[in-house]
Amino acid sequence: MIVLDIQKRLLSAQGEIVLKVNYAFKEQDLITLFGKSGAGKTTILRILAGLVEPDFGRVQVGDTLWFERTKGASKPSINLPPQKRSIGFVFQDYALFPNMSVEENLYFALPKGVDKKKVAELLEITELQALAKQKPNVLSGGQQQRVALARALVRSPEILLLDEPFSALDSMMAYKLQKELLKIHHHFNLTTFLVSHNFSEVFFLSNFVLCIEKGRIAKQGSPSSVFLEDMPSGKFRHSGVVLEIKKSGLVYILSVLIGNEIAQITAQEEEVRNLKSGDSVILASKAWNPVVAQIKNL
Numbered sequence: 001m002i003v004l005d006i007q008k009r010l011l012s013a014q015g016e017i018v019l020k021v022n023y024a025f026k027e028q029d030l031i032t033l034f035g036k037s038g039a040g041k042t043t044i045l046r047i048l049a050g051l052v053e054p055d056f057g058r059v060q061v062g063d064t065l066w067f068e069r070t071k072g073a074s075k076p077s078i079n080l081p082p083q084k085r086s087i088g089f090v091f092q093d094y095a096l097f098p099n100m101s102v103e104e105n106l107y108f109a110l111p112k113g114v115d116k117k118k119v120a121e122l123l124e125i126t127e128l129q130a131l132a133k134q135k136p137n138v139l140s141g142g143q144q145q146r147v148a149l150a151r152a153l154v155r156s157p158e159i160l161l162l163d164e165p166f167s168a169l170d171s172m173m174a175y176k177l178q179k180e181l182l183k184i185h186h187h188f189n190l191t192t193f194l195v196s197h198n199f200s201e202v203f204f205l206s207n208f209v210l211c212i213e214k215g216r217i218a219k220q221g222s223p224s225s226v227f228l229e230d231m232p233s234g235k236f237r238h239s240g241v242v243l244e245i246k247k248s249g250l251v252y253i254l255s256v257l258i259g260n261e262i263a264q265i266t267a268q269e270e271e272v273r274n275l276k277s278g279d280s281v282i283l284a285s286k287a288w289n290p291v292v293a294q295i296k297n298l
């Protein structure tokens with residue numbers, strides 16, 4: 001279990017909010033932190049990493065306390081520094097060293113005494129061997145992201161923290177890397193915390209979602225239990241994003257992007273009345289007919 005039982009006062013543009021999280025996460029889950037901008041998602045990652053100190057509370061990983069400070073105490077009784085926490089993280093801007101090659105970026109993160117084979121293994125699993133001698137500035141965004149991911153894994157962390165790692169990538173590249181992330185998550189038995197705003201990403205990757213609203217847990221559970229209440233059930237169910245809604249005679253033709261594929265279905269006026277391009281939807285089947293339902297943002 002990873003226990004996060006913390007409180008921290010945050011200063012937001014709307015004034016002060018209190019980040020208050022008390023949850024025991026299952027190890028080896030892929031957990032998405034979901035919520036509006038400013039809700040406190042990144043701060044949760046930073047508290048886990050030891051980069052931000054809660055006002056009081058406890059962070060415990062398995063039997064080890066990483067942080068503990070009782071309410072009213074003048075200082076924490078335990079506060080492991082980031083380098084002592086078994087954590088790897090990848091932020092949106094990748095933060096690679098521009099003057100070092102791909103493999104040098106990885107060697108730099110390798111702890112003393114660890115076999116250099118670890119770097120070779122990670123270059124192989126992230127399919128970066130051919131680019132090992134290149135500098136980051138000649139790599140595509142997706143390749144740089146893969147280097148950042150490989151570097152985060154050099155210290156064999158138990159926990160991987162990802163702050164919107166796919167948001168700067170086009171949808172094809174993001175999908176490819178998401179598949180790779182799943183492979184890595186299982187291969188290294190990681191517990192992964194991912195901050196994401198993207199529904200297809202949440203459904204494709206995570207088995208647990210924590211919705212944060214103004215610093216509090218608003219909802220938690222599997223992606224379908226959190227986002228698909230009152231949604232149609234059916235033999236197939238895919239989440240996607242509406243690209244286009246066109247009227248064709250008495251019905252509407254809806255183009256929906258699901259992963260990298262565009263699906264076109266016919267829909268009735270009542271199904272599309274409140275929909276617009278960019279909305280997230282679920283496509284399902286009811287008595288062999290496709291139906292569409294909007295996913296409501298929290």
Ligand SMILES: Nc1ncnc2c1ncn2[C@@H]1O[C@H](COP(=O)(O)OP(=O)(O)OP(=O)(O)O)[C@@H](O)[C@H]1O
Binds near residue numbers: 040
């Ligand atoms: N160390 C800190 N002390 C006080 N306030 C902070 C601290 N770090 C962040 N904040 C504030 O807390 C609020 C939540 O920030 P955070 O980055 O966690 O939000 P978020 O949910 O990740 O948002 P986004 O999706 O926009 O990245 C922000 O208003 C921020 O200014």
